[in-house]
Amino acid sequence: MFPAFKVKFKGLDKASKYLIALDIIPVDSNRYKFHNSKWMIAGTGDPEMPKPINVHPESLATGEHWMTKGANFHKIKVTNNITDRHGYVSPFPKGPVGAMLVISIYIYIYTYCN
Numbered sequence: 001m002f003p004a005f006k007v008k009f010k011g012l013d014k015a016s017k018y019l020i021a022l023d024i025i026p027v028d029s030n031r032y033k034f035h036n037s038k039w040m041i042a043g044t045g046d047p048e049m050p051k052p053i054n055v056h057p058e059s060l061a062t063g064e065h066w067m068t069k070g071a072n073f074h075k076i077k078v079t080n081n082i083t084d085r086h087g088y089v090s091p092f093p094k095g096p097v098g099a100m101l102v103i104s105i106y107i108y109i110y111t112y113c114n
Contacts, residue, residue: 004074012063019059020071024078031105042105 005022012018026045033042056071 004072005076006070006072006074008070009063009066012067014062014064014067016063017060018063018066020056020061020066021053021059022056022073022076023053033105045105 007020029045031042031045032039034040054073054076056073058065058069058071
């Protein structure tokens with residue numbers, strides 16, 4: 001993914017272990033179209049399909065690890081191809097960071113959880 005999504009952490013308990021995961025969610029429930037050099041609402045979108053979140057491959061790591069190294073999700077592939085064979089991601093720690101499915105006519109934001 002470019003640009004890479006990188007996160008720095010502070011204030012974590014150094015000895016506790018944390019699982020870090022990334023998700024991409026729609027900003028709203030609208031569809032958009034590009035018209036006259038700007039994005040415009042083109043109607044209400046479909047309900048979002050359930051999808052896996054991407055667990056960082058270094059999870060479960062200590063707070064000290066995350067505060068020192070941070071988390072980099074540069075290996076994630078963002079795709080709008082629902083049949084992409086790389087789109088299935090392990091939800092378990094140490095699983096691969098894979099693909100995240102998005103639909104082109106929506107606006108998304110990144111979220112992370114720990």
